[in-house]
Structures are given as structure tokens and as C-alpha cells.
Amino acid sequence: MRSHQSPRNGDAASVTVMPSPLGLDLSPRPPFQSTLSLQKLRRLNYLALLLRLASFCFSVASAIFMAADYHGPRSASTWYHLDAYRYVFAANAIVSLYSLFELAVSVWEISMNATLLPEVLQVWFDFGHDQVFAYMLMSAGSAGAALSRTLKSPAPATESDICSSRSSFCIQADIAVALGFASFMFLGFSCLLSGFRVACFIIRGSRFHL
Amino acid sequence: MRSHQSPRNGDAASVTVMPSPLGLDLSPRPPFQSTLSLQKLRRLNYLALLLRLASFCFSVASAIFMAADYHGPRSASTWYHLDAYRYVFAANAIVSLYSLFELAVSVWEISMNATLLPEVLQVWFDFGHDQVFAYMLMSAGSAGAALSRTLKSPAPATESDICSSRSSFCIQADIAVALGFASFMFLGFSCLLSGFRVACFIIRGSRFHL
Numbered sequence: 001m002r003s004h005q006s007p008r009n010g011d012a013a014s015v016t017v018m019p020s021p022l023g024l025d026l027s028p029r030p031p032f033q034s035t036l037s038l039q040k041l042r043r044l045n046y047l048a049l050l051l052r053l054a055s056f057c058f059s060v061a062s063a064i065f066m067a068a069d070y071h072g073p074r075s076a077s078t079w080y081h082l083d084a085y086r087y088v089f090a091a092n093a094i095v096s097l098y099s100l101f102e103l104a105v106s107v108w109e110i111s112m113n114a115t116l117l118p119e120v121l122q123v124w125f126d127f128g129h130d131q132v133f134a135y136m137l138m139s140a141g142s143a144g145a146a147l148s149r150t151l152k153s154p155a156p157a158t159e160s161d162i163c164s165s166r167s168s169f170c171i172q173a174d175i176a177v178a179l180g181f182a183s184f185m186f187l188g189f190s191c192l193l194s195g196f197r198v199a200c201f202i203i204r205g206s207r208f209h210l
Numbered sequence: 211m212r213s214h215q216s217p218r219n220g221d222a223a224s225v226t227v228m229p230s231p232l233g234l235d236l237s238p239r240p241p242f243q244s245t246l247s248l249q250k251l252r253r254l255n256y257l258a259l260l261l262r263l264a265s266f267c268f269s270v271a272s273a274i275f276m277a278a279d280y281h282g283p284r285s286a287s288t289w290y291h292l293d294a295y296r297y298v299f300a301a302n303a304i305v306s307l308y309s310l311f312e313l314a315v316s317v318w319e320i321s322m323n324a325t326l327l328p329e330v331l332q333v334w335f336d337f338g339h340d341q342v343f344a345y346m347l348m349s350a351g352s353a354g355a356a357l358s359r360t361l362k363s364p365a366p367a368t369e370s371d372i373c374s375s376r377s378s379f380c381i382q383a384d385i386a387v388a389l390g391f392a393s394f395m396f397l398g399f400s401c402l403l404s405g406f407r408v409a410c411f412i413i414r415g416s417r418f419h420l
Contacts, residue, residue, distance in 0.1 A: 084356045138345050139352035146294045146353035150360050199409030
């Protein structure tokens with residue numbers, strides 16, 4: 001597990017030459033890896049792709065569920081008029097667009113064996129966005145869940161009439177929030193993976209550990 | 211900067227088993243570092259201590275502010291009866307206890323130049339808890355903020371009477387939520403630092419990069 005070899009992208013260079021603090025070493029060189037390392041690397045890339053795909057599916061589903069949550073013609077209060085639900089929709093819509101882009105980046109990386117942007121930019125871009133968007137999804141999900149609880153609360157003088165008059169509205173909103181949490185989970189794992197790539201890049205000058 | 215020596219390494223055995231391909235001898239030896247590396251290391255440790263301290267102060271303040279938020283003798287509805295505020299209190303109380311422990315761990319590490327638990331356990335313990343508690347604080351803060359917005363909302367049939375009858379209750383709750391977000395910010399930075407230590411440990415067999 002703790003091999004000191006890096007199969008690709010010049011660990012040798014990072015030791016012999018004194019690289020930048022960000023490990024910026026973009027000089028192209030022929031890949032030199034063992035078959036085992038290559039296999040592990042490919043598996044890791046496919047895992048990343050799978051996590052992105054799952055995150056994309058759940059966030060798209062969450063955004064669609066929330067957007068289609070219509071309270072009925074009699075009431076003026078739809079999901080759009082409730083701040084927290086609007087936040088859930090916006091966060092999931094943003095994350096689905098980002099995941100789509102990252103899916104394309106992953107496919108590119110697997111097929112071309114190189115990053116779409118320059119490596120230093122790519123690893124920091126992935127990690128920064130994963131981190132921020134994971135926190136955002138968690139925040140949106142929690143806000144949505146808190147609003148759902150308030151709407152359903154039996155306390156006097158709450159908005160509970162929304163849920164009692166048309167419970168499908170509340171159930172659909174709950175489903176959207178739950179799907180958002182599922183998307184967060186996969187994005188969180190992606191974030192761990194991209195964080196590890198950043199650390200590899202800082203330490204070894206290459207995004208690969210294996 | 212990227213020396214392959216670890217200044218102090220409780221997990222030295224795991225390094226000696228796996229020799230480096232560059233022929234570097236990683237067997238345990240008395241600490242050998244340049245003054246620059248030592249200085250940088252000390253600075254990093256003090257930065258971690260400072261982040262823990264800030265996180266502790268803000269989370270304690272948030273928990274106290276929330277616990278002291280009393281709605282008045284006439285109303286039965288205090289912070290304790292509102293789920294999201296109870297969540298804010300609980301999350302901040304847990305994080306303040308954890309931060310206190312981590313403060314002690316940091317002080318121990320700086321003074322003894324070794325981790326309190328075995329190194330492998332310590333780095334994973336720190337990172338795992340930082341990650342989970344950072345998400346928990348963000349979640350609690352968002353839920354609290356969502357409830358605050360609902361309470362203040364001018365929409366008909368909300369709990370807005372709580373805020374109108376005794377606005378200091380709502381203001382104090384808002385302050386507690388804001389303090390929780392501040393604590394989250396510092397815990398988030400701690401999480402980045404401890405995540406980097408984990409990555410260093412996986413890649414190099416030591417929690418030190420420098």
C-alpha cells in the first residue's frame with residue numbers, strides 16, 4: 001500500500017529537481033508503469049467516473065422532483081415561494097451541471113490518459129469545487145429538511161395547513177431533499193478522492209499515487 | 211523541501227519494511243532536519259493549534275448563546291422545543307468537546323513532539339472526526355438558518371408571532387447560528403490540514419510533508 005513508486009508523471013523528477021510548492025511539473029514524458037499499477041489506476045479512474053455518475057443522477061432527480069412539486073391551483077405557495085426548497089433546487093441544479101462537466105472530464109481522462117486542463121489546474125479545480133459543492137449540498141439538504149419539519153409540525157400557528165391540505169406536495173419535497181442527500185454522499189466520496197489527488201500532486205508532483 | 215526523511219515517526223516499522231526504490235534508507239534514526247524544515251513544521255503545528263482554538267471558542271460561544279436563549283415565561287416555546295435550534299446546540303456542544311480534546315492533542319504533539327495515540331490511528335481519527343463534524347456543523351447551521359427564516363417570514367400562518375412578540379429571542383438564535391458557522395469555517399480548515407496529513411501518511415508513511 002505504501003509503495004514509494006509513482007508509475008506515471010515523474011516522481012523521479014520531483015525528487016531530483018526542486019519543484020514548486022504546488023508541485024508544478026508539467027514536462028511530458030512517456031508513461032512508465034507496471035501492469036498492476038496500470039490496472040489499479042484504471043480501476044480508480046472508473047471508480048471516480050462511477051461516483052460522478054451517481055452524483056449526477058441523484059442531483060438531477062432531486063432538482064426535477066423539486067421543480068415538479070406543484071402545490072395545486074388554489075394555493076399561491078409552491079416550492080418556489082419557500083426559500084429552503086428553492087435553495088435545494090438551485091444547489092442540486094448547480095451540482096448536476098458540475099457533475100456533468102466532471103463526467104466529461106473523467107471520460108476524457110480515461111480515454112486520452114491525460115487531464116483536460118493542465119494537471120495542476122485540474123486537480124485544484126476538481127478538489128475546490130467538490131469541497132464547496134459538497135458543503136453546499138449538505139447545507140441545502142439540511143435547510144430543506146428543517147423546512148419540511150416545520151411544515152409538518154403539529155405546533156399551533158405553523159404552515160402545517162400546506163401539508164394537511166395537500167400532503168403529496170410535502171412528500172414530493174421530502175423525496176427531493178432525500179435525493180439531494182444521496183447526491184451529497186457520492187459527491188463527498190468524490191471530494192475525498194480528488195483531495196487525495198491534490199495531496200499526491202503537492203507531495204509527488206503527480207496526481208497518481210500508485 | 212521534499213526530503214524523504216521523517217522528522218519523527220511513530221510508525222517507523224511500516225517504513226523500514228518497504229525500502230525506497232531510490233535506495234533511500236528509511237530506518238528510524240535520530241531526527242535530522244534543516245532548521246528551515248523544523249521552523250516550517252513548528253509553524254504548521256501552531257497553525258493547527260490556532261484553528262482548533264478558534265473552532266473551540268466559536269462553538270462554545272454558539273452552544274452557550276443557544277442554551278441561554280429563553281423565550282420568556284409566558285411562552286412554552288423555547289429553543290428547546292424547536293428541533294433545528296436544538297440541533298444547533300447539540301452540534302456545537304459536541305464540536306466544542308471534540309475541539310477541546312484536539313486542543314489537548316495538539317499541545318501534547320507540540321510539547322512532546324509525538325502523537326498522543328499511535329500515529330496511524332491519530333491521523334485517521336483526526337481526519338475522520340474533522341470531516342464528519344464539519345459536515346454536521348454546516349448541516350446544523352443551515353437547519354437553524356432555515357428555521358430562523360421561517361420564524362421571521364411575513365407569510366400568513368407562520369410562527370412569526372414568536373419573533374414579533376420577543377425579537378431578542380430570534381436575534382440571539384441568529385447569533386448562535388452565525389457563531390456555529392464561524393466554528394465550521396475553522397473546523398473546515400482543520401479538516402483540510404488533517405486530510406493532508408492522512409495523505410502524507412498514506413504516501414510517505416509519515417504525517418509530515420516537509
